[in-house]
């Protein structure tokens with residue numbers, strides 16, 4: 533297993549993940565779309581927000597706990613849905629979910645994951661959220677929603693920012709297509725990354741075959757022919773009525789994931805959502821979108837007093853999380869950061885990524901003169917965009 537004790541930050545884990553994964557898989561995880569403006573801007577936006585710390589306060593008893601949907605979690609982060617952890621490491625979704633549970637934070641399973649929601653619930657447990665991509669056939673989506681309810685998932689995150697697929701040109705260059713097919717480019721790529729070939733792909737093949745979308749209804753899986761990377765879910769006819777329909781069919785917490793406009797946040801709440809995830813999908817969908825951290829203040833102002841506001845995209849440092857909490861977020865989703873960790877060392881790597889956030893958030897709070905998350909307020913920030 534790769535060393536993780538010399539990974540001092542998330543960028544170190546990223547470097548190690550890059551070395552272990554085939555290029556097509558690493559870039560699938562790491563990159564954005566088109567000119568990657570949104571991807572870069574997600575990081576640059578954090579640099580534009582400066583901290584204005586307070587000093588000489590007793591910060592010896594720090595508590596990083598935060599409450600979401602009335603439940604306390606140990607840290608102000610949760611695992612974002614990615615549908616890729618299972619390809620980072622053998623049974624990577626289970627490993628990542630276990631690391632989340634051990635750290636006392638929620639884990640979100642993606643519709644496109646290769647581990648079934650029932651398996652995650654019975655073998656791991658903890659606070660589980662489910663991400664939903666609607667299928668063309670809404671009845672099939674309701675089957676999935678029912679399964680999530682029966683498996684005890686607390687929240688449903690309906691992704692609303694992918695009416696069509698984002699334009700990922702590097703996938704074509706790398707020979708990575710959906711559905712996945714082997715060709716000379718990606719085969720050579722896999723063969724030159726033996727740790728991933730034998731440690732991840734080989735173990736799947738040795739224990740029952742190629743990964744497939746375990747959460748897809750059986751009828752749809754048959755129709756698609758199974759296999760990793762099969763889509764069949766894009767839905768450019770989705771409207772607010774669909775959210776309302778889900779509200780009528782889902783008794784748990786309901787969130788719209790992928791909102792950047794305050795009026796859409798209002799509409800989500802008006803149509804039954806219990807919260808929104810302010811997100812540009814980590815820069816993986818529409819390029820040139822504003823950074824979610826820049827969209828956050830207006831959305832908090834519009835709906836923060838009456839609903840849960842979660843944010844994601846580009847979070848790599850504890851200071852990023854502290855800034856989001858100071859701007860009024862209830863918690864932060866992390867996507868790639870824990871995927872890099874999982875790719876490097878399964879459970880241990882995922883746990884290391886979470887630990888890095890924990891240490892950095894704690895250190896930042898101490899240096900800002902804060903002992904609890906509710907002390908993180910806009911007064912801590914020097915930020916031109918606060919309205």
Ligand SMILES: Cc1cc2nc3c(=O)[nH]c(=O)nc-3n(C[C@H](O)[C@H](O)[C@H](O)COP(=O)(O)O)c2cc1C
Pocket residue numbers: 560561562612613614615616642643644663691789811812813814815816844845846847865866867868869
């Ligand atoms: C490889 C990968 C796959 C993803 N798959 C999904 C998905 O299936 N559904 C979804 O709503 N978001 C998906 N996302 C977006 C994440 O949920 C999250 O919004 C994003 O990763 C946050 O940005 P970050 O990676 O910079 O933390 C995916 C992200 C990555 C990196």
